Amino acid sequence: MSGTIDLNQFLIFVRVIQAGSLSEAARRLNLPKSTVSRKVSELEERMGERLIQRTTRKLSLTEAGRVLFERVGPAMSDIEEAESTVLGMRGTPRGLLRVAAPMSFSKLGPIVAEYLVRHPDAAVEMVCSDRRVDLVEERFDVAIRAGALVDSTLVARNLGKAKFMLVVAPEYSKHHGVPKTPAELTSHACVTFSGGVAPHVWTLESKSKRVEVRIKPRLTVNDMEIARDAALAGVGIACLPEIFCGDDVRARRLLHVLVDWSAGEVPMHALYPTRRHLSPKVVAFVDLLAQRLLY
Known part of the structure; x- marks a missing residue:
């Protein structure tokens, strides 16, 4: 077995077993039956084993097919659940937000508390330090900084002065x-x-x-x-x-x-690593900072 793994082959294989037939799997996946059959054949060729015994009336798993289905089936379910979770995060702030902030910044306390009350599915880990953290290396979502900016690769949101x-x-x-x-x-x-x-x-x-x-x-x-x-x-x-x-x-x-x-x-800024696919948890927090931080 070599080459790049085609996850579609595994997904279609699992859907065929769950559906009980090539035709029903094709209908559920909105794919031509020929495509479904070809993907299963390609997977069998990759495995070097027949995975499904095909008859005109039903499908049955070979021993190799049963072993593969028992291992791959739960993995595909995890992938779908992960996809659903991430898609659900598009509109609602949720998950852990890591924030780097200056020391002795008591004004942030009420802002963080308001953010958490507004968004019950979110959590915050705040690290207060006057050291300039590396957002990417240290996996921070947002950094709040006072003074002139030196990180040219970061995206900066002006919070005023x-x-x-x-x-x-x-x-x-x-x-x-x-x-x-x-x-x-x-x-x-x-x-x-x-x-x-x-x-x-x-x-x-x-x-x-x-x-x-x-x-x-x-x-x-x-x-x-x-x-x-x-x-x-x-x-x-x-x-x-x-x-x-x-x-x-x-x-x-x-x-x-x-x-x-x-x-x-x-000058005060909120910094984050990239503007692309900005998480709702970051957007909501930075928007609240802009509203509450400065008079």
Whole structure:
């Protein structure tokens, strides 16, 4: 036995046995009877054994045919079930979704929970790391990334931009006041994120103006959640993405200072390996990200 396996030969052989005749198998398969007979003959030639004894009234399996049917029949059923499952996934998100996301991204928690509630046949495995994962090699369906893109082979869905803002706790402002100009930041305690290029220098823009201010941090940390907690505790003025502190500002737990000045923006993207045959579980998740992630 050599050459490429023709699965149609095995499928037609199984259908002939199940139907009880070549004619009935041909009808069920919507094929000419001659095609069905030829495929069975080709399989017998490949096996080097007669598989079916043919008479004018009925078909019967030879010993070799019985052995083959007992092994191939269940396999064909598994293939059909797999096909049915995959076809059923076209419209409904289902199955395991593997997501790579940045560390300290608490905003994703409610989004993932909403996704799972909406789609009860789906499950999520989320790996949070600031390492740039290899989506294909590590079999991730989606990666969420902040900053400039470097993976030219991946498909990117723009999720907007994470806007940074300067915030401070009311308790801090009560004792130390708040800056009226960027230059006044130099006299205030600050909380800064150490993941940037120059964490002790904040760049602010307002209309056509652009200034760089060298701050004096009381806390330098590479975790946004810790920076936010420190700001809430009144440690100092923090420069945080709105997705981390927007709710606190709206609830007046933090005050937005220097509101006429922009503290920068970082592009956000959802990445996936290919656009072709994109699974509904990926489409639904990325669509929800686009709706909920950024203000």
